[in-house]
Amino acid sequence: MNNINNTQPANEFLLKASENVNERFRFGYHIMAPANWINDPNGLIHFKGEYHAFYQHHPYDENWGPMHWGHVKSKDLVHWEHCPIALSPGDACDVDGCFSGSAVDNNGELTLIYTGHHYIDQAQNLFFQNQNIAVSTDGIHFEKVDQNPVIAAPPADSSQHFRDPKVWKHNDTWYMILGNSTKEDIPRVILYTSPDLRTWEYKGVLDENANDMGFMWECPDFFELDGSFVFLFSPQGLESQGHKYNNLFQTGYYVGSYDYDTNHYEHGEFIELDHGHDFYAVQTLLDDQGRRIAIGWMDMWESDMPTKADGWAGALTLPRVLTLSEDRKVLMNPVEELKLLRETEHHVCEDQLVNRSHFVNVTEQLLEVKVVFNMENTNAEAIGLKIRGVGEQETVIRYTHADRKLTLDCSKSGKPADGIRNAALDANGQLTLHLFLDRSSIEIFANEGHVTMSSRIYPTEVQSGIELFAENGEVEIVECTYWNLKDIWKA
Structure with a gap:
C-alpha cells in the first residue's frame, strides 16, 4: 500500500514550533494553528455531535509550502481544541500536497475528499492534480484508501487546474463539484456523481463564464438555501471595479435555480460576499439544526503578514449563519453560540x-x-x-x-x-x-x-x-x- 499518511513527523515538529511563537497578535477566540502557516478552511462538518474544521496547513514553516490538513473540533462552534494533523502529503496520490477539499459522513465513517498536487516543474509552476479519499471512524485518525486517486485526471479539454472538491449527497447519489478551467483559461465548475465515493462519473459543466469572471474558480460550494441554489466560489483574476473586487482574489456567489436531472443552473449576477481585506476560500456546512454555516480564511494572498515574524500566519473567520434576504442576497451573521464568549x-x-x-x-x-x-x-x-x-x-x-x-x-x-x-x-x-x-x-x-x-x-x-x-x-x-x-x- 503506497498511501501511508504518516503524520507523526509533522505533529512532532509542530509541537516544538508552538513553543517559540510570539503571542502579541495571537487570537483569543478564532481558529488558528499552534504554529506556522494556514490558509483555506477544509472539510467543515458536523459529525457525531461535534463540529470539525480542517484547514490547509504547512506545519514546518510560517510560509506556504507542501500542504497538510490541520484539524480542530468543537462541541459549540466557540470552544475549539487542536487535534493531530489529519493529512500529510508525500504518498503516490499526493506527492506534493494535500490540497483543499470537503468532508462527509458516510454511514458513520468520516470521509475527507481532497486534491492531490503533483509538480511536473515547480519552477515553472507546471503541475497536475487528482482527487483522493481518506477515512476515519473516530474522527481523528485518517487512512488514505487503496483506490486513490478516485479521479485520476480532469476532462480532456481542461487546463492543469482541477481542484477543491465539494461533495454532498442528494437522494442516494453522491455529487462532487470541482474548480476547473479550460485550456483557453475559461473558468468553470464541473460535476461528477458516485454511488459509493470510490467510483466517479463525469456529468459535465455545472457553470462557466467566458466573459469577465477571471481565469479559475477556486473552492466551489453548492447548496440549497431558503428555496434557492447558491453557488459560492472564489474567482481568481477579476479586475477591480470601483469599490468592488479590491483584493487580489475575491469570494462571492450566484443565486439561482438548479435541476438535478438536467444539470442546468440558472442564476443571477455575481455578488461579492465580504468587503473587507481578508476573506477568501469560504466553505460551508449544514449542522443538525438545519443551519448553513460558513467559515472563511481570514487573510489574503500576497498581503503583508506581520505574524510571520512571530512564527505563525493565517487564521479562520468566526462561523457565520447564512440566510437569504427577500431580494435574494446572501446574508452572513455570527452564530448565536458566540454569546458564550461574553464575560x-x-x-x-x-x-x-x-x-x-x-x-x-x-x-x-x-x-x-x-x-x-x-x-x-x-x-x-x-x-x-x-x-x-x-x-x-x-x-x-x-x-x-x-x-x-x-x-x-x-x-x-x-x-x-x-x-x-x-x-x-x-x-x-x-x-x-x-x-x-x-x-x-x-x-x-x-x-x-x-x-x-x-x-x-x-x-x-x-x-x-x-x-x-x-x-x-x-x-x-x-x-x-x-x-x-x-x-x-x-x-
Missing part, C-alpha cells in the same frame, strides 16, 4: 445625541461591540466609530449617508499601503454595526449581515477606547453596548 456587559449610552464625538474608555483587546444609530434623527455628513489606540493608531468604521457607503479604514492599524475598503449599504431608518475585535482582526456585521467586512489589523500600541463620532452635525445613538470576551485558547 462582562457594558451599556455605554442609550437614546443619546452625539455631536462630534463620545469617547468610551476600553482597554481590553477581545471585544464584541454593538452600536445602533437612528438615521432618522441625524443631520451629520458622516457617522461611525473609531477603535482607538495610543498615539495615532485607530481603526475607523464610517458611514456616509449621502452616497450610502460604509467604509473600513485600517490604514492606521497595520495596513498603511492599502488600508481602505468600501461597501454600498442603504441604511435608511437605522444603522446597526455589530463588531468582533480580536488581537489582530476586526469583523463587521452591518444591518443584520447586509454588509460584512473582515480584515486583519496589527495595532502595535495599547488600545485606549472606542470613540463614537458625527461629522458636521449630530446623530442619535439608540444603543451602544460592548462585551469583554474570553480567551478560549488560555482557558
Whole structure:
C-alpha cells in the first residue's frame, strides 16, 4: 500500500514550533494553528455531535509550502481544541500536497475528499492534480484508501487546474463539484456523481463564464438555501471595479435555480460576499439544526503578514449563519453560540445625541461591540466609530449617508499601503454595526449581515477606547453596548 499518511513527523515538529511563537497578535477566540502557516478552511462538518474544521496547513514553516490538513473540533462552534494533523502529503496520490477539499459522513465513517498536487516543474509552476479519499471512524485518525486517486485526471479539454472538491449527497447519489478551467483559461465548475465515493462519473459543466469572471474558480460550494441554489466560489483574476473586487482574489456567489436531472443552473449576477481585506476560500456546512454555516480564511494572498515574524500566519473567520434576504442576497451573521464568549456587559449610552464625538474608555483587546444609530434623527455628513489606540493608531468604521457607503479604514492599524475598503449599504431608518475585535482582526456585521467586512489589523500600541463620532452635525445613538470576551485558547 503506497498511501501511508504518516503524520507523526509533522505533529512532532509542530509541537516544538508552538513553543517559540510570539503571542502579541495571537487570537483569543478564532481558529488558528499552534504554529506556522494556514490558509483555506477544509472539510467543515458536523459529525457525531461535534463540529470539525480542517484547514490547509504547512506545519514546518510560517510560509506556504507542501500542504497538510490541520484539524480542530468543537462541541459549540466557540470552544475549539487542536487535534493531530489529519493529512500529510508525500504518498503516490499526493506527492506534493494535500490540497483543499470537503468532508462527509458516510454511514458513520468520516470521509475527507481532497486534491492531490503533483509538480511536473515547480519552477515553472507546471503541475497536475487528482482527487483522493481518506477515512476515519473516530474522527481523528485518517487512512488514505487503496483506490486513490478516485479521479485520476480532469476532462480532456481542461487546463492543469482541477481542484477543491465539494461533495454532498442528494437522494442516494453522491455529487462532487470541482474548480476547473479550460485550456483557453475559461473558468468553470464541473460535476461528477458516485454511488459509493470510490467510483466517479463525469456529468459535465455545472457553470462557466467566458466573459469577465477571471481565469479559475477556486473552492466551489453548492447548496440549497431558503428555496434557492447558491453557488459560492472564489474567482481568481477579476479586475477591480470601483469599490468592488479590491483584493487580489475575491469570494462571492450566484443565486439561482438548479435541476438535478438536467444539470442546468440558472442564476443571477455575481455578488461579492465580504468587503473587507481578508476573506477568501469560504466553505460551508449544514449542522443538525438545519443551519448553513460558513467559515472563511481570514487573510489574503500576497498581503503583508506581520505574524510571520512571530512564527505563525493565517487564521479562520468566526462561523457565520447564512440566510437569504427577500431580494435574494446572501446574508452572513455570527452564530448565536458566540454569546458564550461574553464575560462582562457594558451599556455605554442609550437614546443619546452625539455631536462630534463620545469617547468610551476600553482597554481590553477581545471585544464584541454593538452600536445602533437612528438615521432618522441625524443631520451629520458622516457617522461611525473609531477603535482607538495610543498615539495615532485607530481603526475607523464610517458611514456616509449621502452616497450610502460604509467604509473600513485600517490604514492606521497595520495596513498603511492599502488600508481602505468600501461597501454600498442603504441604511435608511437605522444603522446597526455589530463588531468582533480580536488581537489582530476586526469583523463587521452591518444591518443584520447586509454588509460584512473582515480584515486583519496589527495595532502595535495599547488600545485606549472606542470613540463614537458625527461629522458636521449630530446623530442619535439608540444603543451602544460592548462585551469583554474570553480567551478560549488560555482557558
